[in-house]
Amino acid sequence: MTKQLRVELGDGHAIPQVGLGVWQTPDDVAVTAVQAALDAGYRHVDTAAAYQNEKGVGAGLRASGVARDEVFITTKVWNENQGYDNALKAIEGSLKRLQLDQLDLCLIHWPAPHRGLYLDTWRALIKAQEAGQVRSIGVSNFEVEHLDRVIGETGVTPVLNQIELHPRFQQTALRAAHAERGIKTESWSPLGQGQLLTDPIITGIAAKHGRTTAQVIIRWHLDSGLIVIPKSVTPSRIVENFDVFGFALDAEDMAAIAGLDQTDGRIGPNPMTATF
Numbered sequence: 134m135t136k137q138l139r140v141e142l143g144d145g146h147a148i149p150q151v152g153l154g155v156w157q158t159p160d161d162v163a164v165t166a167v168q169a170a171l172d173a174g175y176r177h178v179d180t181a182a183a184y185q186n187e188k189g190v191g192a193g194l195r196a197s198g199v200a201r202d203e204v205f206i207t208t209k210v211w212n213e214n215q216g217y218d219n220a221l222k223a224i225e226g227s228l229k230r231l232q233l234d235q236l237d238l239c240l241i242h243w244p245a246p247h248r249g250l251y252l253d254t255w256r257a258l259i260k261a262q263e264a265g266q267v268r269s270i271g272v273s274n275f276e277v278e279h280l281d282r283v284i285g286e287t288g289v290t291p292v293l294n295q296i297e298l299h300p301r302f303q304q305t306a307l308r309a310a311h312a313e314r315g316i317k318t319e320s321w322s323p324l325g326q327g328q329l330l331t332d333p334i335i336t337g338i339a340a341k342h343g344r345t346t347a348q349v350i351i352r353w354h355l356d357s358g359l360i361v362i363p364k365s366v367t368p369s370r371i372v373e374n375f376d377v378f379g380f381a382l383d384a385e386d387m388a389a390i391a392g393l394d395q396t397d398g399r400i401g402p403n404p405m406t407a408t409f
């Protein structure tokens with residue numbers, strides 16, 4: 134793996150701390166975005182079956198010329214494919230579309246408690262890991278009760294939980310629960326889907342360091358010990374979002390960003406009440 138920060142997972146594997154997010158990126162655009170990211174030094178891509186771009190991600194990986202074992206690929210089992218047999222089929226489908234023999238990380242995309250199937254789905258991920266189709270297994274959008282149920286019933290702890298997390302929605306309580314359980318936290322919509330890029334506190338910190346607002350926010354995730362997957366399809370922004378290793382935020386910056394947290398700062402759906 135190239136030189137960049139990596140986070141050790143509870144199962145002994147490691148994940149590059151910065152990855153490229155590819156939500157809302159069609160297949161053909163995913164090919165070029167993944168290539169641009171791998172050229173820029175990224176070694177981690179976050180996709181999902183629901184993004185309908187696994188073919189493009191796999192094609193971008195192959196076109197880049199970067200060796201397969203240098204790159205960490207995450208995908209996710211979509212809600213409609215929950216349940217033991219369905220999830221195993223879904224993983225087969227993802228492997229086929231990505232043209233990979235093994236996923237580095239597979240997540241349950243949402244707990245979807247109204248479906249009542251996330252525990253069976255977790256058992257399928259354990260099976261796929263035993264079969265060698267998946268190296269590490271984790272979850273996304275799980276709340277503490279969902280985490281404790283899968284851990285309690287199977288004895289297998291998700292390596293990470295990928296959750297909405299950005300300066301306006303810092304998820305302090307859930308992060309503390311993760312730490313107690315040995316689960317790493319991965320931030321989705323880390324830039325607040327772009328909405329945080331004009332925040333006056335963050336633009337002020339960016340001016341102080343001679344950096345962009347996107348770089349300051351990504352640096353905040355890194356300095357907070359989070360795994361971060363900013364999305365862009367624009368090559369210059371892909372490069373910019375990875376050029377975050379040459380500076381650090383100070384205690385004053387961190388305190389100012391801590392002050393941006395809002396109880397109702399969530400942009401995406403609430404996992405407890407989402408009905409999809």
Ligand code: NAD
Nearest residue numbers: 154155156179273321322323324325326327347363364370
């Ligand atoms: P994000 O917070 O990464 O923001 C992306 C947007 O910010 C871009 O579309 C662009 O408009 C803007 N942007 C990015 N870099 C910029 C730069 N340097 N300068 C100016 N503008 C810039 O939003 P996201 O895509 O919602 O989240 C990132 C990734 O998280 C997704 O692509 C996906 O992989 C993952 N995700 C997961 C879930 C889940 O349920 N697990 C949900 C949402 C997103």
